[in-house]
Amino acid sequence: METKRLYRSRQSRMICGVCGGIAEYFNVDPTLIRLGLVLLACTGTGILAYFIAAIIIPDQPQA
Known part of the structure; x- marks a missing residue:
């Protein structure tokens, strides 16, 4: 079972995607x-x- 992970979005991004x-x-x-x-x-x-979240949360991996 795949766990849900928090990533910065690549699709609905305005500044950093947080x-x-x-x-x-x-x-x-x-x-x-x-x-x-x-x-x-x-x-x-x-x-x-x-800005702390933008540093800590990783970018969403490429599909």
Whole structure:
């Protein structure tokens, strides 16, 4: 059985693909994740969390 892994998206990428990858992992619309990030960015923690995630989460492997 293949386990589900979190990757940065190659298809629904706007900046680094973090929001698209999280949306694909949880099977939700990427716009919802991006709106949540904007709300977190207003507090300042969202921007830091995004760039940390962009460093930590690997790119989606080529198909």
